[in-house]
Amino acid sequence: MEKILMSGDEAIARGAWEAGVCVASAYPGTxxxxxxxxxxxxxxxxYCSWSNNEKTATEIAFGASLGxxxxxxxxxxVGMNVAADPIFTAAYTGVNGGLVIVSADDPGCYSSQNEQDNxxxxxxxxxxMLEPSDSQECLEYTKAAFELSEKFDLPMMIRVTTRVCHSKSVVQTGQRNEIKPLPYVSNPEKYAMLPANARVRHVQVEKNLEALKDYAETCALNKTIYNEGDIGIICSGICYMHAREAFGDSASYLKLAVTHPLPxxxxxxxxxxxKTVYIIEEGExxxxxxxxxxxxxxxxxxRLGxxxxxxxxxxxAAFxxxxxxxxxxxxAxxxxxxxxxxxxxxxxxxYFAMQKHKDSIVAIGDIGCYSLGVSAPFFGFEACICMGSGFSIPIGLSIALKRQGDKRKVxxxxxxxxxxxxxxxxxxDAVHQMADVCLVILDNSITAMTGHQVNSGVERDLMGREVPVIPLEGMVMSAGLDKDRVRIVDPIDQQAMNAAIEAAVSTQGTFVIISRRPCALLKEEIRLRAGRHCEIDRELCRGCKACTKTACPSLAFxxxxxxxxxxxxxxxxxxxxQMCRFGAIKTVGG
Amino acid sequence: MTNILLTGVGGQGTILTTKILSAALVKLGYDVKMSEIHGMSQRGGTVNTQLRYGEKVYAPNISQGEADLIVAFEKVEALRALPYLKKGGTIVMDDREIYSMPVLIGAQEYPHNAVELLKETADSVIVIPASRIAEELGNIKVQNICLLGALAGTLELNGVDWNAIIAENVPAKTVSLNQEAFKRGRESALSV
Structure with a gap:
């Protein structure tokens, strides 16, 4: 087999394919x-498809395993927080076909809102749980995880970190092992987690974990490397590589692959x-x-914090x-x-339109490209914590502000x-609770932040199938809002966007703005506008800098x-x- | 063990460059690890990739003072990456300037004399006019492969069919253009 360079993420996908995986689901997240x-x-x-969130993705995979x-x-x-509900009970039911849950953690918060250790x-x-430390192990451990899941009747978690996911190293690949599906047999005692069944299954899951623990004591995945000297280091995942780099042959190593249950x-x-045992691990x-x-x-x-x-x-430095x-x-x-x-x-x-209303609003954001609007020069919103909260924090915040006579619209x-x-x-919740808030959907027709993954608003799925589009405005209207409380506006059209924000701020009760224009980096958009760009007439420009306030990276002064x-x-x-009062800017080409 | 840090601005093609370089190093029989941090990169931020090769590589990333070679696709990024350079290491850089938002809105100054400052500070700075060469060739986008050629020349990475590896990794329509850019970059580095 040829040796090729693969990222940890690619190698996990390859390992799953080689292991004969039939269904793969996910919600995008770096x-x-x-x-x-x-x-x-x-x-x-x-079958592979993007789901609308990590919970539905997990349940789709669980359903396939059940089948x-x-x-x-x-x-x-952080997606695992969303998926935690099915995951906690999936351990009780166990699996039919092997079920693998991959958690990609982000120590250092390269592109996340926290550093939680999953x-x-x-x-x-x-x-x-298995923790690979490079791409070869990503491939091998993923294959092993499916075997172990079926052998011990447990969902198996592969826990990786940014440095494993996004590093490339040499991998030796194998071939796909086509697995015959296991029959689906009705078994409510195992799979219907009503209290009476769950109590019994809890006993069973502990037994399954004990059996996996016995396996981990002697399995070839855990590795021990003895060197001269008094120091022994216990570690897992990428930390093994860092420890090995730092201590070299001056210490012995216990490199754990199975990190739950521990051997x-x-x-x-x-x-x-x-004589001396050091534990080298990121996070908790x-x-x-x-x-x-x-x-x-x-x-x-x-020493490490x-x-x-x-x-x-x-x-x-720490040691x-x-x-x-x-x-x-x-x-310099x-x-x-x-x-x-x-x-x-x-x-x-x-954001440019919204900042004009700064004195009469308080804005709450969410997770996506638009999070960049929090900083200079827009200072667009003041808080964001997790996916979806941008529409529910305002409900509580508006109640709190009203209590103290703050009249600003949230x-x-x-x-x-x-x-x-x-x-x-x-x-x-907002509509039903008659919240006095304005909710804005920045609809750029794609999941842009993570690199253009398709979502339910796009007519093609990951496998290239033509799929039904779920219209946003249909969902909004289905919540029962009157038509005059919903506006669909092109955000570049400043007159229309200003009017919409003004209407939202002055209307009592829930108001929705769908700010709709496709992401400028979409291939289709690039094709449509080929050659089009703005030009500034130096003679007409008076140097007032009004245009540069848009903070466009193509504009300079x-x-x-x-x-x-x-x-x-x-x-x-x-x-x-639209900012230029002297007619110095025009669009050309395209 | 050789440590290389490549640094540029989102969209300049640092990641593709590192990919081609790693493929060549694997063909040369080295153990190779490459690390990249992306996520925000498409939005005009700094993009760094790190590449380590030798007989056996453990950690995929390097720390300050450990890079044998820094390849910078932009002037200020060379300056920013300087703490990663090993004492006595080499910087291969383009003298292209790309202004970030704080510079565009006049909040921060761009140090136009960055090349001179770097030459006064570091022991070995090789400036390759990769953007100008790329523009001469008719496509600014091949700046990255031009710098790859300069890197291959500087490190004397011979004994591998670079043209074939480039052909495997760039769009079919741009193969000969990229191969030419590579050649020009290598020649520039060798003539320094």
């Missing part, structure tokens, strides 16, 4: 997105052969607490392994390069994908004149044009 994206290349052998085929669901760490979910939800005897045996002291509970003296978290991503240098390398001094400060809304981004039009902002994910539930600095990326959307 760093897990590429797992399901890579399943699409195997669509002739399996006797191997199934996988993948999500980012290893604790495996412990809490009673799942088996107590193996850990004790390893610790008896070394998950291994350390468990090993301390075995009566073993060990440490690590006291719970925050951020580890690397070899951080470990060297006093030599001085950090000398570095060159910075001869590099100006910051924060991510910004793209040229032609429809969200810019909405505006909730989320995207089309987020609305399908969980925003609709919040909208129903130098020598007292505005100019288009980047015509290749300018989409000619015309937002800046």
């Amino acid at each position: 760093p897990s997105t590429e797992i399901l994206e890579n399943m699409a290349q195997y669509k002739d052998d399996l 006797g085929v191997r199934a996988m669901v993948s999500m980012k760490h 290893r604790l979910y495996a412990l809490h939800a009673r799942l088996g 107590d005897k193996l850990i004790k045996a390893f610790c008896s052969k070394v 002291p998950y291994l350390e607490n468990a090993i301390k509970a075995l009566g073993i003296e060990c440490s690590g978290k006291n 719970p925050q951020g991503e580890l690397d070899a240098q951080r470990i060297r 006093g392994l030599g001085e950090p390398p000398e570095i060159y001094p910075q001869p 400060q590099a100006p910051a390069r924060p991510p910004v809304l793209c040229a032609g981004c429809p969200h810019r039009g909405f 505006i909730g902002i989320l995207g089309d994908s987020t609305f399908y994910h969980s925003g609709f539930n919040s909208l129903v 130098e020598g007292k004149k505005a100019y288009i600095a980047d015509a290749a990326n300018c989409t000619g959307c015309g937002l800046c044009l």
Whole structure:
């Protein structure tokens, strides 16, 4: 077999395919997105589709497992909070076809709202758990997870982190093992979790975990490497690579692959052969607490702390392994390069209009590209915590503000994908509770943030099938809002958007604005506008800077004149044009 | 073990460059690990990829003071990446300027003399006019492959069919253009 470079995400997809997986589902979220994206290349052998949220994705995979085929669901760490409800009980029922749940955690918050350590979910939800440390292991452990899931009647969790998902390393691949579906046999005692059945199953799940623990004591996946010296390091996942880099051959290693349930005897045996035990792990002291509970003296978290991503240098510094390398001094400060809304981004039009109403509103945001509107120059919203909350936080906030005589209107902002994910539930609450809020759906016709995954508003699915579109306005109207309380507006059209926001602010009760314009980076949009861009007439420009307030990355200002600095990326959307009182900007081409 | 850091601005093609480079290194028989952090990259932010190769590689990422080579697709990004350079390491950089939002709105100054500052500070700075070469060739987008050629020249990565690897990784219509960009980049580096 040829050796190829694969990311951890690609290798998990490959491993699932080789293991004969039949159904794969997910909701996009960095760093897990590429797992399901890579399943699409195997669509002739399996069913793969984006779901509207991690809970429905998990339940679809669970249903497939119940029906006797191997199934996988993948999500980012915070997605597991959404999926927790089915996951906790899926452990009780166990599986029919193997069921694998991938959690991609994000130590260091590269693109997440928190750093939660989902290893604790495996412990809490009673799942088996494997932690690969590179792409080859991603492939092998995924295959093993399906076997173990069926053997021990447990959903198996694969826990990876950003550095594993998005690093590429050499992989040796295999072939697909086509598995015959297991028959679906009606068995309510096992699968219908009413209290009487659940009590019995809870006893069983603990037995299943005990059996998996016995397996983990001797399985080949856990590895022990003995070297000279007194130090023994226990670690799992990417932390093994960092520890190995930092300590080299000066320490012995117990590299755990199965991290729930933990192999107590193996850990004790390893610790008896070394004098000092260090636990090297990111996030929570998950291994350390468990090993301390075995009566073993060990440490690590006291030196490494719970925050951020580890690397070899951080470990060297924490354990006093030599001085950090000398570095060159910075001869000048590099100006910051924060991510910004793209040229032609429809969200810019909405935020630009909204900021004019700043004094009469309080805005709450959500998770998506539009989160970039929180910072300079728009300072568009003031709080965001999780998917869907952009429509429900305003309900409570508006009640609180009214209590203290604050007359500002609360505006909730989320995207089309987020609305399908969980925003609709919040909208129903708002309408039913007669909340005095304005709810805005920034509909750019795609799940843009994670790289253009299709959602229920798109007519093609991941496998290329033509699928029915679920219209947003239909969902909004189905909640029972009057027509005059719903506006569909092109956000670049500032006159219309201003009028809509004014109407929303002055109307008592729930008001919805659907701000609709496709993402400027969609291939179809690029094709349609080919060659179109704005031009600024230097003679007519008076240097008033009104256009630059749109904070478009294609616009620049130098020598007292505005100019288009980047015509290749300018989409000619015309937002800046509407700001110019001197007619200096026009759209050309296309 | 050789550590390389590639840095640029979202859209410049740093990730594709690293992919082609890693494929070549695998063909040369090295163990290779590459690490990238993306997610916000498409929105004009800084994009870094790190690549390590040698007999056996453990960690996929490097820390400050560990890069043997920094390849910068933009001036300010070279400056920003400087703390990653190992003492005595080399910077291969384009002198292209791409202004970030704080510069565009006049909140921060762009250090136009970044190349001179870097040359005064670091021991080895090789400037490759990759953007200009790419524009001469008719497509600014091949700047990245031009810099890849410069990198291959600097590290003397021979014994692999670069043209074939490029052909496997770029759109069919741009194969010969990219191959030419690679050649020009390599020649520029070798003539320094």
